[in-house]
Amino acid sequence: GNSVTQMEGPVTLSEEAFLTINCTYTATGYPSLFWYVQYPGEGLQLLLKATKADDKGSNKGFEATYRKETTSFHLEKGSVQVSDSAVYFCALTLNSGGYQKVTFGIGTKLQVIP
Amino acid sequence: EPEVTQTPSHQVTQMGQEVILRCVPISNHLYFYWYRQILGQKVEFLVSFYNNEISEKSEIFDDQFSVERPDGSNFTLKIRSTKLEDSAMYFCASSLGTGNSPLHFGNGTRLTVT
Numbered sequence: 065g066n067s068v069t070q071m072e073g074p075v076t077l078s079e080e081a082f083l084t085i086n087c088t089y090t091a092t093g094y095p096s097l098f099w100y101v102q103y104p105g106e107g108l109q110l111l112l113k114a115t116k117a118d119d120k121g122s123n124k125g126f127e128a129t130y131r132k133e134t135t136s137f138h139l140e141k142g143s144v145q146v147s148d149s150a151v152y153f154c155a156l157t158l159n160s161g162g163y164q165k166v167t168f169g170i171g172t173k174l175q176v177i178p
Numbered sequence: 179e180p181e182v183t184q185t186p187s188h189q190v191t192q193m194g195q196e197v198i199l200r201c202v203p204i205s206n207h208l209y210f211y212w213y214r215q216i217l218g219q220k221v222e223f224l225v226s227f228y229n230n231e232i233s234e235k236s237e238i239f240d241d242q243f244s245v246e247r248p249d250g251s252n253f254t255l256k257i258r259s260t261k262l263e264d265s266a267m268y269f270c271a272s273s274l275g276t277g278n279s280p281l282h283f284g285n286g287t288r289l290t291v292t
Contacts (some may be wrong), residue, residue, distance in 0.1 A: 084206060098280060100283075105285050106285055107184075107269060107283045107285035108221070108271075108283040108286075109283070110280050110281075113280055126181070139180045153221060157280075157281075164184070164209070164273055164275075164279075164280075164281065165211075165223055165226060165234060166211075166213075166221075166222040166223065166271075167282055168220055168222075169220070170219075170220045171220070171221070
């Protein structure tokens with residue numbers, strides 16, 4: 065079956081530190097990969113996505129590259145801010161004629177301290 | 179930007195009572211989904227809905243659950259007889275269903291069963 069494995073948190077960083085949140089996946093077929101973010105008290109927001117191997121998704125200073133050879137989609141940001149404190153979910157979908165079922169990782173809580 | 183909206187944001191109910199969680203998907207989207215997140219745990223797929231019928235449902239989505247699109251704009255999740263373990267955040271999502279269009283999530287309804 066399909067699954068997503070991501071590092072468990074919480075991850076605590078000082079402001080302006082470099083962030084990496086690891087994510088690896090197992091899938092039958094060729095998935096699309098996503099990072100979703102959940103800010104405190106809010107819903108899930110799409111942060112970035114990549115739909116094929118070697119694609120790089122980026123948004124708000126975050127980046128992730130679809131690595132088929134290592135089945136990974138690690139999230140990185142060069143300099144985190146306090147406002148980045150949230151839970152980050154790695155996810156995949158396998159498109160089947162328009163219908164997509166998202167498989168989520170467990171989520172990694174990031175806390176950025178001033 | 180269009181949003182998926184969910185009401186209420188928080189619902190408290192007694193065990194055994196029926197609850198209806200409401201969602202208004204993005205208007206031109208064709209696929210609709212319910213997910214849930216038990217506190218501190220993974221976001222789990224419940225059900226997907228397309229063309230007025232269920233496309234797929236998970237093991238969690240037993241006979242106590244039902245979904246409906248009663249009027250072409252709302253998308254509801256009904257739990258007939260709530261149990262304590264139904265306490266969770268319930269997320270509605272919708273997608274266009276074309277190519278690799280991502281899911282757009284609502285802010286969720288926190289259901290507390292006492």
